[in-house]
Amino acid sequence: MNPILECRDLHKRYGLKEALCGINLQIEAGHITGLLGPNGSGKTTLIKMANNLLTPSSGEILINGKKPGTESKQIVSYLPERTYLASWMKVHDIIRYFTDFYKDFDPTCAYEMLRNLQIDPDDKLKTMSKGTREKVQLILVMSRHAMLYILDEPIAGVDPAARDYILKTILSNYNENAAILISTHLISDIESILDHVIFLQNGTVKLQATVDEIRENEGRSVDSLFREVFRC
Amino acid sequence: MLRKIMKYEWTATARVLLPVYAILMLITLIGRIESAAGVFHSKDKLASILSQISFSVYVLLIMAAGFITLIYLLIRFYKSMFTDEGYLTFTLPVKPATLLNGKVLVAFCWMILDMVLVCLSIFILAVSPKTFAELQKGMLEISGELAKVGLSISELVIWVVIFVIVGAFSCILAITASLSLGQLSNKHKIAMSVVSYIGMSILTQVVSTYILSMSSFNSFLENIEKTGFSLPAFHQFMYFSLFVSILFTVMYYLITYFIISKKLNLE
Numbered sequence: 321m322n323p324i325l326e327c328r329d330l331h332k333r334y335g336l337k338e339a340l341c342g343i344n345l346q347i348e349a350g351h352i353t354g355l356l357g358p359n360g361s362g363k364t365t366l367i368k369m370a371n372n373l374l375t376p377s378s379g380e381i382l383i384n385g386k387k388p389g390t391e392s393k394q395i396v397s398y399l400p401e402r403t404y405l406a407s408w409m410k411v412h413d414i415i416r417y418f419t420d421f422y423k424d425f426d427p428t429c430a431y432e433m434l435r436n437l438q439i440d441p442d443d444k445l446k447t448m449s450k451g452t453r454e455k456v457q458l459i460l461v462m463s464r465h466a467m468l469y470i471l472d473e474p475i476a477g478v479d480p481a482a483r484d485y486i487l488k489t490i491l492s493n494y495n496e497n498a499a500i501l502i503s504t505h506l507i508s509d510i511e512s513i514l515d516h517v518i519f520l521q522n523g524t525v526k527l528q529a530t531v532d533e534i535r536e537n538e539g540r541s542v543d544s545l546f547r548e549v550f551r552c
Numbered sequence: 553m554l555r556k557i558m559k560y561e562w563t564a565t566a567r568v569l570l571p572v573y574a575i576l577m578l579i580t581l582i583g584r585i586e587s588a589a590g591v592f593h594s595k596d597k598l599a600s601i602l603s604q605i606s607f608s609v610y611v612l613l614i615m616a617a618g619f620i621t622l623i624y625l626l627i628r629f630y631k632s633m634f635t636d637e638g639y640l641t642f643t644l645p646v647k648p649a650t651l652l653n654g655k656v657l658v659a660f661c662w663m664i665l666d667m668v669l670v671c672l673s674i675f676i677l678a679v680s681p682k683t684f685a686e687l688q689k690g691m692l693e694i695s696g697e698l699a700k701v702g703l704s705i706s707e708l709v710i711w712v713v714i715f716v717i718v719g720a721f722s723c724i725l726a727i728t729a730s731l732s733l734g735q736l737s738n739k740h741k742i743a744m745s746v747v748s749y750i751g752m753s754i755l756t757q758v759v760s761t762y763i764l765s766m767s768s769f770n771s772f773l774e775n776i777e778k779t780g781f782s783l784p785a786f787h788q789f790m791y792f793s794l795f796v797s798i799l800f801t802v803m804y805y806l807i808t809y810f811i812i813s814k815k816l817n818l819e
Binding site: 334335368371372373374375390391393394396398400402403404405406408417420421422 | 647
C-alpha cells in the first residue's frame with residue numbers, strides 16, 4: 321500500500337531563498353502526525369505543495385502515490401491558516417457549496433457540529449468573529465470523509481473550551497484508514513492526540529519519531545523536547 | 553463540474569450586478585414615464601432643468617453600468633483566484649481549465665447582457681409610434697447603399713455579431729491574463745497586473761498592425777479613397793482582423809491557463 325503522503329527529496333526555492341531543502345518523509349494511514357517547527361521553517365510551504373497551491377522546485381510530493389491534482393483534491397481535506405470563505409456567504413450557502421463539490425462531504429455531520437458550537441447556519445461570515453469563522457472552517461473540513469486531513473494551525477485562534485471540543489471532534493471524526501497532518505505551535509495542547517511528530521527547521525527534517533519513542537528515549541514530553549531543540 | 557462552477561460564479565456575481573441592471577431599467581422606465589408626460593417639452597423652467605438633469609444621470613448610468621460590470625468581474629476573478637479565497641477555489645476537485653472556462657463563460661454572459669440591456673434601455677426611451685416606420689426606412693436606405701457595393705445587410709450584421717463576441721472574450725481574457733501575470737510577482741501583484749495589461753496592449757497593437765500591413769489593409773484604405781469600396785478587399789480585411797483578434801484571445805487564454813495550472817503563487 322502507498323503511503324498517503326510521501327515526499328522525495330523535495331525542494332522549494334523562492335528566488336534565492338530556499339524554503340525547503342530536500343525533505344524526505346512518509347505519512348501512513350491511521351496516524352495523527354504533528355508537523356512542528358518555528359516560524360519560517362517551511363511547514364506551510366510543505367502543506368501548500370501537498371495541496372497543489374505551489375509547485376516543487378525539484379523532487380516530488382505524492383498523495384496516495386500520485387502527484388497533487390484533481391484526484392488528490394478529492395481525498396484531501398485541507399484547512400489553510402487563513403480565512404478562505406467569501407465573507408458575503410451564509411453558513412448554509414457554504415455547506416451547499418461543499419456538498420456540491422466534495423462527494424465525501426457530510427452535511428448532517430456539519431449541521432450537528434454547528435449546533436454543538438452554537439453557530440447559527442443563517443449567519444453571514446461577515447458578521448462573525450475571527451474565532452467563530454475559524455470554527456466554521458474547521459467544521460467544514462472535518463465534515464468530509466477524507467483520506468488525508470491537512471490542518472494548518474487549526475486551533476490558533478479559538479478559545480480553550482472550543483479547542484477541547486475541536487480536538488475531540490478531530491479524534492472522533494476520522495476513521496482508522498485516514499491520516500491527519502497537523503501543523504501548529506501549540507504543542508502542549510495537541511500533544512495528547514499525536515502519534516507521530518516531525519520537527520522542521522530551516523527547510524529540513526530535524527527529527528521524525530513517534531511520540532512514544534520520544535517519551536521513552538528522552539523521558540520527556542514533545543513540548544519540552546521542542547523547546548530544547550529550537551532554543552533561541 | 554463546469555455547470556457547478558458556473559452556477560456558483562453566477563450567484564456570486566448576480567448579487568452585485570443584478571441590482572445595477574435593475575437600477576438602470578428603473579431609471580429607464582422613469583424616463584419613459586417622464587417623456588410620456590411631456591416633461592421634456594414643457595415650457596416650465598424647473599421641469600426643463602429637471603429633465604436635463606435626469607438625462608445626464610441616465611447617460612452617466614449607462615456608462616457606469618458597463619464600467620461596473622467590467623470592474624466587478626475583474627475584482628471577482630482576482631479575489632476568488634489570487635487572494636485567500638483562492639485557497640478554496642484551487643483546492644476544489646476541479647481541473648484548472650474547467651475553473652477558468654466557467655468563470656470566463658459567466659463573465660461573457662454578463663458583458664453580453666449589459667450590451668443588450670443598454671440597447672433595450674435606449675430603445676425604450678426613444679421608441680414612439682413613428683420609430684418603426686423610420687427604422688424601416690433607414691434600414692432600406694442602408695441596405696440600398698450596401699447593395700451597390702455587393703454587401704447585404706445580413707452579412708454586415710453577422711460581422712458585427714462575430715466581432716462583438718470575439719471582442720468580449722478578448723476583453724475578459726486580457727484581464728485574466730494580466731491578473732495572472734501580476735500574481736507571479738512576489739511583492740507587487742497589483743502593480744505588476746497593471747504593467748502586464750499595458751504591456752500586452754502595446755504588444756497587441758504592434759503585432760496586429762504588423763499583421764494587418766501584410767494583408768491588403770492599406771490598399772483597402774487607398775481603394776476606398778480612389779476607386780471606392782471593393783468587396784474582396786473588405787473581406788480580406790475582415791478575415792485578417794478576425795484572425796488577429798482570435799489569435800490574441802487564444803494567447804491570453806493560454807497565458808492564464810498556464811499560470812493557474814503550473815505557476816500558482818498564492819501568498
